[in-house]
Amino acid sequence: MDFWEWYDRNFLAAKQHDVPIYELDWLVLRLTDLDKLDLRLRSPNISQKVTLETLTTLDQLWQKRLNDRIPVQYLTGEVTWRDLELQVSPAVLIPRPETELIIDIVTDFVNKNSKDGSYTNGVWVDLGTGSGAIAIALAQHFLNIKSQAQIHAVDYSEAALEIAKINANKNHQQVYFHQGSWFEPLAKLNLQNQIAGIVSNPPYIPSIEVLNLQPEVTNHEPHLALDGGDDGLEAIRELVNTAPQYLISGGFWIVELMAGQSEIVRSLLQANGNYTNIQIHRDYAGIARFVSAQMLD
Ligand SMILES: C[S@@+](CC[C@H](N)C(=O)[O-])C[C@H]1O[C@@H](n2cnc3c(N)ncnc32)[C@H](O)[C@@H]1O
Structure with a gap:
């Protein structure tokens, strides 16, 4: 599966599910080696940076975000708060x-x-x-x-x-x-x-x-x-x-x-x-x- 094909499809899905688009970017940036510029410029070399395995994981988590309404922070188990990197789980408020x-x-x-x-x-x-x-x-x-x-x-x-x-x-x-x-x-x-x-x-x-x-x-x-x-x-x-x-x-x-x-x-x-x-x-x-x-x- 091509990364951009996946991204564009899920960009639309986010809109349909009323989930903020920036959450899709947030998940991609957390799980891959891509940076914001890659996403903004639609960097053509992305297929080398996102392995099929990573794309599969991304897709599994994103479908949970859309269908089960699980907050992205619980999906990755982490959040940046002020300048702190914090672990989160459903045991704690995000x-x-x-x-x-x-x-x-x-x-x-x-x-x-x-x-x-x-x-x-x-x-x-x-x-x-x-x-x-x-x-x-x-x-x-x-x-x-x-x-x-x-x-x-x-x-x-x-x-x-x-x-x-x-x-x-x-x-x-x-x-x-x-x-x-x-x-x-x-x-x-x-x-x-x-x-x-x-x-x-x-x-x-x-x-x-x-x-x-x-x-x-x-x-x-x-x-x-x-x-x-x-x-x-x-x-x-x-x-x-x-x-x-x-x-x-x-x-x-x-x-x-x-x-x-x-x-x-x-x-x-x-x-x-x-x-x-x-x-x-x-x-x-x-x-x-x-x-x-x-x-x-
Ligand atoms: C709104 S959360 C705040 C969490 C964190 N301080 C923050 O700002 O993200 C409230 C916290 O109070 C804790 N809490 C609820 N009842 C409590 C009690 N009786 N004694 C101590 N902590 C309690 C909850 O477990 C929860 O972690």
Whole structure:
């Protein structure tokens, strides 16, 4: 089979199945030695670069993408997130591009407060770590600025933690991983009043909506990573209510949430009475995507 014949046929099939065309390119680039220029210029020498065996594998995976609606990242088992190469499996949520910004918000806070060693050299926690993306990116930042911060990451899912550990090793970062529900493992570590920052992308989708997302998400991503209970705010309420027992005074708190939740979360933080400097941050699409706060002194 000729590569271009296969590509053109599946380019059309992608359109018919309402699958973004760039995913076909993404899969081709991941599985072959081709580069973007080869694809754009329709390089004639391609048959030497794509063996029949590779083309057969490509075709098998792409048919799964089209017919079973399996996300391409699960098909290849990998994703690039920020500058990290991460392994993914159906045990973990595929880390999303909009979540990348949470790292910029945290590092901006740390840089602005770098004179205070309690942030740069403190204990930071990623609650609901999944693939480990946030924890690993934080560890990388603190390593780059040569600070002594210690990163802990928690997840309820043992299977997710297995993947997160592989990712930390793969990206040469030290993260302490713990299995358990939210603050439970931190209590065992006696981290009350010790934590400089809590960062989390918790499940925040209302249970009923989880069943009606795109089939790629509803049928293939772990519901434990998505389902935030009746109103989507179950995990966030736990993070608002329990974090004050663990944060140092001035400690940083940030969560990701979905469109429409930011004002409710602001009210929850205000009503709790332990927080100050409450801020809402928008993502690149203009959606209020994160809420941050600091513990009162
Ligand atoms: C939205 S995913 C975020 C994954 C990853 N941090 C990211 O940003 O891609 C939420 C994560 O929270 C974890 N989780 C759900 N309930 C939990 C609980 N009670 N305690 C700890 N982690 C939990 C899920 O297993 C999942 O990995």
